[in-house]
Amino acid sequence: MITLTRQEIEALIDRNLAADAIEAAYCAVSSNQVTLPPVGHIPFPGTDADCHIKAGYIHGDPIFVVKIATGFPSNEAQGLPNGNGVSVVLSAKTGAVRAILHDEMRMTDIRTGIGGAIASRLIAKPDSRKIGVVGTGIQAREQVLAHADLLGPELSFQLWGRSPEKAQRAAFDLSKEAQITVEPNLQTLCEASDILITTTGATAPIIMAEWIEAGTHITAVGADAPGKQELETALVAKADGLYADFAPQSIDHGDFSSAIKAGLINPDHIHDLGAVLTKQVARRTDETQITIADLTGLAVQDIAMARIVLDRVDAAGKN
Amino acid sequence: MITLTRQEIEALIDRNLAADAIEAAYCAVSSNQVTLPPVGHIPFPGTDADCHIKAGYIHGDPIFVVKIATGFPSNEAQGLPNGNGVSVVLSAKTGAVRAILHDEMRMTDIRTGIGGAIASRLIAKPDSRKIGVVGTGIQAREQVLAHADLLGPELSFQLWGRSPEKAQRAAFDLSKEAQITVEPNLQTLCEASDILITTTGATAPIIMAEWIEAGTHITAVGADAPGKQELETALVAKADGLYADFAPQSIDHGDFSSAIKAGLINPDHIHDLGAVLTKQVARRTDETQITIADLTGLAVQDIAMARIVLDRVDAAGKN
Numbered sequence: 001m002i003t004l005t006r007q008e009i010e011a012l013i014d015r016n017l018a019a020d021a022i023e024a025a026y027c028a029v030s031s032n033q034v035t036l037p038p039v040g041h042i043p044f045p046g047t048d049a050d051c052h053i054k055a056g057y058i059h060g061d062p063i064f065v066v067k068i069a070t071g072f073p074s075n076e077a078q079g080l081p082n083g084n085g086v087s088v089v090l091s092a093k094t095g096a097v098r099a100i101l102h103d104e105m106r107m108t109d110i111r112t113g114i115g116g117a118i119a120s121r122l123i124a125k126p127d128s129r130k131i132g133v134v135g136t137g138i139q140a141r142e143q144v145l146a147h148a149d150l151l152g153p154e155l156s157f158q159l160w161g162r163s164p165e166k167a168q169r170a171a172f173d174l175s176k177e178a179q180i181t182v183e184p185n186l187q188t189l190c191e192a193s194d195i196l197i198t199t200t201g202a203t204a205p206i207i208m209a210e211w212i213e214a215g216t217h218i219t220a221v222g223a224d225a226p227g228k229q230e231l232e233t234a235l236v237a238k239a240d241g242l243y244a245d246f247a248p249q250s251i252d253h254g255d256f257s258s259a260i261k262a263g264l265i266n267p268d269h270i271h272d273l274g275a276v277l278t279k280q281v282a283r284r285t286d287e288t289q290i291t292i293a294d295l296t297g298l299a300v301q302d303i304a305m306a307r308i309v310l311d312r313v314d315a316a317g318k319n
Numbered sequence: 320m321i322t323l324t325r326q327e328i329e330a331l332i333d334r335n336l337a338a339d340a341i342e343a344a345y346c347a348v349s350s351n352q353v354t355l356p357p358v359g360h361i362p363f364p365g366t367d368a369d370c371h372i373k374a375g376y377i378h379g380d381p382i383f384v385v386k387i388a389t390g391f392p393s394n395e396a397q398g399l400p401n402g403n404g405v406s407v408v409l410s411a412k413t414g415a416v417r418a419i420l421h422d423e424m425r426m427t428d429i430r431t432g433i434g435g436a437i438a439s440r441l442i443a444k445p446d447s448r449k450i451g452v453v454g455t456g457i458q459a460r461e462q463v464l465a466h467a468d469l470l471g472p473e474l475s476f477q478l479w480g481r482s483p484e485k486a487q488r489a490a491f492d493l494s495k496e497a498q499i500t501v502e503p504n505l506q507t508l509c510e511a512s513d514i515l516i517t518t519t520g521a522t523a524p525i526i527m528a529e530w531i532e533a534g535t536h537i538t539a540v541g542a543d544a545p546g547k548q549e550l551e552t553a554l555v556a557k558a559d560g561l562y563a564d565f566a567p568q569s570i571d572h573g574d575f576s577s578a579i580k581a582g583l584i585n586p587d588h589i590h591d592l593g594a595v596l597t598k599q600v601a602r603r604t605d606e607t608q609i610t611i612a613d614l615t616g617l618a619v620q621d622i623a624m625a626r627i628v629l630d631r632v633d634a635a636g637k638n
Contacts, residue, residue: 001405001421003322037359042376042383044411045354051414053374053385057361064361066372068385068407070414084414086320088387088405092363095370095389095403100419102320 002313003100010106012312013305015149019114021304023277025058026118029246029300030274033059036299048073054299057092063310064092065303069105081105089306099310107309111301113142115245116197116219117150119293122276123243123283124195124217129155132193134186134207134230136161136170139199139221147197148178158183158192162200187211198222198230209235214288224296226253231292237264240289244270245298254294270294321632322419329425331631332624334468338433340623342596344377345437348565348619349593352378355618367392373618376411382629383411384622388424400424408625418629426628430620432461434564435516435538436469438612441595442562442603443514443536448474451512453505453526453549455480455489458518458540466516467497477502477511481519506530517541517549528554533607543615545572550611556583559608563589564617573613589613 004012028034040053049072057064069085076082087107089099101107120128131147133140136159144157157180161167167182174180183189190196190211198207200222209232212218218239222230236242236259244250247270251260259265271281273293284291323331347353359372368391376383388404395401406426408418420426439447450466452459455478463476476499480486486501493499502508509515509530517526519541528551531537537558541549555561555578563569566589570579578584590600592612603610 003419035361035364037361037372038357040356040359040372040374040385042354042356042374044376045378049414051374051383051385051409053356053359053372055359055361055370055372057363059364064370066359066370066385066387068409068416070409072412072414075413078413080413080415084409084416086407086416086419088407090370090387090389090403093391094394094397094399095368095391096399097387097403097405097421100322100405102416 001097001099003102004309005102006104006106009101009103009309012309013110015110015114015146018111018305018308019118019150021308022111022114022301023118025300025304026245026272026274027278028058029298030272030278030280034300035059054302056299056303058300058303061303061307062092063089063098063307065089065306067299067302069108087302087306089310099313101306101309107302107305109138109142111305112139112221112297113146114150115295115297115301116143116221117146119219119243119273119295120147120195120197120217121150122273123241123291123293125215125284125287128194128217130192130194131155131157132183132189132196133157133159133199134189134197135199135222136163136166137199140170141174143197143199143221144174144178144180155179158189160184160186160189195219200230201228202230203228205229205232207231207235209238212290214290216290218292219295220255220292221295223255223294224253229255229258231255233259233262233264236292238290239292241284241291242270243273243276243291243293245273245295247272249296250294254296256294320416320418322421323628324421325423325425328420328422328628331628332429334429334433334465337430337624337627338437338469340627341430341433341620342437344619344623345564345591345593346597347377348617349591349597349599353619354378373621375618375622377619377622380622380626381411382408382417382626384408384625386618386621388427406621406625408629418632420625420628426621426624428457428461430624431458431540431616432465433469434614434616434620435462435540436465438538438562438592438614439466439514439516439536440469441592442560442610442612444534444603444606447513447536449511449513450474450476451508451515452476452478452518453508453516454518454541455482455485456518459489460493462516462518462540463493463497463499474498477508479503479505479508514538519549520547521549522547524548524551526554527551528557531609533609535609537611538614539574539611540614542574542613543572548574548577550574552578552581552583555611557609558611560603560610561589562592562595562610562612564592564614566591568615569613573615575613
């Protein structure tokens with residue numbers, strides 16, 4: 001059994017290799033080649049803290065993973081991170097514990113960024129160059145890094161944040177990795193973007209239908225829990241193509257849920273990325289379509305990340 | 320985050336301290352002071368291997384626990400242990416990972432022994448001295464050690480096994496810890512025992528109703544999964560008191576299940592050990608009653624074990 005720290009894990013992750021593994025994992029889901037028990041949930045009575053336990057096995061993989069993630073909002077008052085966690089990697093051949101990946105949520109942040117870039121690469125029009133980023137937190141940063149790695153160096157990013165200071169700070173921090181500027185007007189950002197990435201924790205829509213022009217693709221990663229919504233319901237209703245990392249989850253608690261509740265979209269018209277990757281359904285069919293990928297995160301992404309980290313460890317052991 | 324090996328964990332466990340913690344945990348269950356999400360289960364298609372994920376939080380505890388246990392029967396052909404596992408201990412105050420207890424199932428074996436001894440101590444007639452042990456595996460050994468630690472040094476053990484050689488070997492191994500002999504006849508063993516402990520993996524009854532005399536207490540730990548049964552159904556039917564570590568689980572897959580299916584006992588008459596400990600129901604009322612405690616194992620036992628290990632680590636850190 002090996003134990004890796006957050007820093008050690010981060011040094012072993014190549015976003016393009018991870019993207020290949022995550023795409024393969026999405027395909028496995030859409031081909032029913034995965035075993036995913038229901039998510040375990042422990043709330044802590046009298047607080048707003050909780051723990052989620054996500055486990056899964058991709059059939060044929062040498063490993064399987066149990067990921068434990070905690071959220072303790074009261075940590076912030078003590079200067080501690082809100083989120084925390086660890087992934088336990090076990091051999092699918094013997095059941096022995098292979099590794100403790102004490103990543104403190106780092107792999108989740110990185111894989112969420114990669115999931116967004118996979119969706120954009122797969123669904124946006126091929127010549128998309130102008131990327132609009134809504135939000136200034138860790139996911140805004142991870143989406144920029146993953147899009148820059150997966151979609152090529154010629155992208156230009158514009159970033160908008162509710163706080164101009166935080167937007168300037170995020171753009172400055174990312175300027176070594178990407179060509180990026182701040183756009184102070186959200187509507188202007190939306191109108192100028194080939195790909196729009198939304199990463200906020202908004203609980204009421206902030207992206208309006210009339211701001212989104214023909215041909216735009218939106219990758220929405222902020223609304224990942226019941227009660228969150230970034231996109232105006234009318235925008236979801238007018239989109240030509242709706243995609244998800246896992247449709248049942250997006251239907252339940254993503255940006256699509258309010259449009260479904262209002263009877264404006266048919267849940268059967270939401271397609272999984274894995275179904276597109278395996279060509280069970282088509283990607284966008286022309287350059288004028290508006291497409292939305294609503295991503296809520298999937299345990300198989302965590303398995304794929306653990307797999308590529310272990311592959312690197314094993315490869316190093318053999319050299 | 321600290322990581323402890325099987326040997327380090329074993330050295331930190333005092334069975335009497337652990338028994339106090341497990342009794343408190345049983346009481347917490349019977350007082351609804353626990354959060355236990357459903358057990359996660361991953362089968363491995365095309366094999367008889369699987370993984371169980373048991374998590375839980377005893378309200379007010381400083382820690383909570385996620386236990387991952389695997390069973391890979393094909394390991395035996397390679398000379399590897401069938402069972403394996405690890406417990407992750409997290410802070411209930413911050414969600415941070417406090418410890419990785421890489422016990423490879425050792426804590427489960429020990430806590431199962433302690434659970435049996437708690438049941439015997441609570442339910443058997445107070446002057447019970449002659450202990451019959453059925454089986455020669457790890458649980459036969461753990462039950463002897465736990466009964467010797469919890470019920471006092473004046474106990475005398477007799478042990479029966481299907482294989483005389485394995486019975487001799489187990490008695491020899493245990494002779495340093497307990498006064499123990501082999502009894503080659505199972506009926507004779509049953510008739511001579513104040514407390515009978517059954518630890519086999521039998522799938523058909525091996526303990527007959529007519530062998531069990533008035534005043535005997537039986538602690539049954541072998542039948543812990545659907546399809547297993549050690550006690551003749553007529554024996555369960557004739558018992559004066561029926562107890563379980565967790566009645567819903569024993570009703571579903573313990574020794575009581577076939578008597579319930581046959582309509583011979585009323586599931587409402589099975590009482591949890593926690594309910595006895597908290598005096599919600601009575602223990603045995605006279606010395607002639609036949610009582611049975613059917614134990615299938617509970618996640619709160621694992622939490623209690625992790626708790627006492629961490630308490631020892633913390634106490635050592637302060638010295």
